[in-house]
Amino acid sequence: VLSREDRSAFAKASHTVVARKGDVIAEEGEPFSSVSSVVTGVVKLTKSMSDGRQQIVGLAFPADLVGRPFAERSGYRVEAATDVALCSFPRRQFESQLRSHPDVEHFLLQAKLDEIDSARDWMVLLGRKSAHERVATFLTLLATRASKDATGSSTPPERVSFQLPLSRAEIGDYLGMTLETVSRQLSKLRDEGIIAMPNSSTVHVPNLANLAALTGD
Amino acid sequence: VLSREDRSAFAKASHTVVARKGDVIAEEGEPFSSVSSVVTGVVKLTKSMSDGRQQIVGLAFPADLVGRPFAERSGYRVEAATDVALCSFPRRQFESQLRSHPDVEHFLLQAKLDEIDSARDWMVLLGRKSAHERVATFLTLLATRASKDATGSSTPPERVSFQLPLSRAEIGDYLGMTLETVSRQLSKLRDEGIIAMPNSSTVHVPNLANLAALTGD
């Protein structure tokens, strides 16, 4: 959607950064200095309460943007959930480029509007869904993404397989529940025949529609 | 933050709309045609699940924007929570004005970035806070807003009073709990001396810091 000139101006300012699983890219409440696009891997955005309770408030997959332009401090911790590669821009430079390339700013606005929509979907999950529905929704999200990545098709196939990019504890922090409840609900979906789990981090979905039917929405 | 020319161009395109409490301004999943700024009153944004469970995914107070530019359909129901006055722009016109006034688009981007931050704060509330903390957080939000409106001061006074713009059921839908639990927690805060409620919709907070200490973050 961007013009050639826009792309090249941005490409000049960027550099590639790699981070290992668990590396913290920006700390909650600390100043941070870059805006990055995820190239490979998954990045998690986490907020903590004073007593240590955590909530993952967003995941960034390849092509997603992380970082908060026009703010001095990060409102959340940014951490590599898997090994990741990032295409990173110095924040100041990114901001000034935005001002001189309105098309790019428009593109960013679109991306952020979509991000608000997903955040609102997640609020419904956190506020109103049962544990079973939450896990089904999370798996549907990953399965849909995996089938898109694999086939490029808009009509996803019935069968999909994918890797869970998060531990049980992290899934709990994303879905607003404990790691034990996550584990129990995964076992339940397995016993119901909705999914198969050859090992604890890979999931087969024989029929995506059956899984999606359990999300509640 | 906007130039005089920007302001006047937008003023020409706008018109004032009033809505009574309960009026639906846009329906979830339906096309909608305007982008509006709230002038007085409170607007609620609601998402529903297929079985009728509801979640309020946002509230818009005076000066906030409602409507989703660059999308054909609303992702949520927009409804007047109180009697409301809106400054409304036809969506198409609003969008084209944005393209020709990059400063305004920048302003909108800033607003949406802030909106993402609030949505993420709310995800922590919905995913991790107890009923007591949720109600304390909600009251702190309203109390802080009321004290800003009243004094314009950045150091809020200890004492504040305000009206609840939502019914118990709506507060429940906003906080991800039932109306009974909302009522019980309000009674508990009253018994603890944190708030007083001369009637069911007005709240006195004798010491805002004591209330804010119960929010958990």
Next chain:
DNA sequence: CGAGTGCTTGAGGGAAGTCAAGATTGGTGG
């Protein structure tokens, strides 16, 4: 003044959290 609506309070039940073992697994060094 009565009816209706919204709010409060109580009693009981159920979904998820907590605490506590075991079972797997993946990584490391002998």
Next chain:
DNA sequence: CCACCAATCTTGACTTCCCTCAAGCACTCG
């Protein structure tokens, strides 16, 4: 290459917080 160790995951038993169901109460408005 295998064995062990640490970390992660699973499962079970018990507890707790919130939801559900059910009255009773208090406004507001015909």
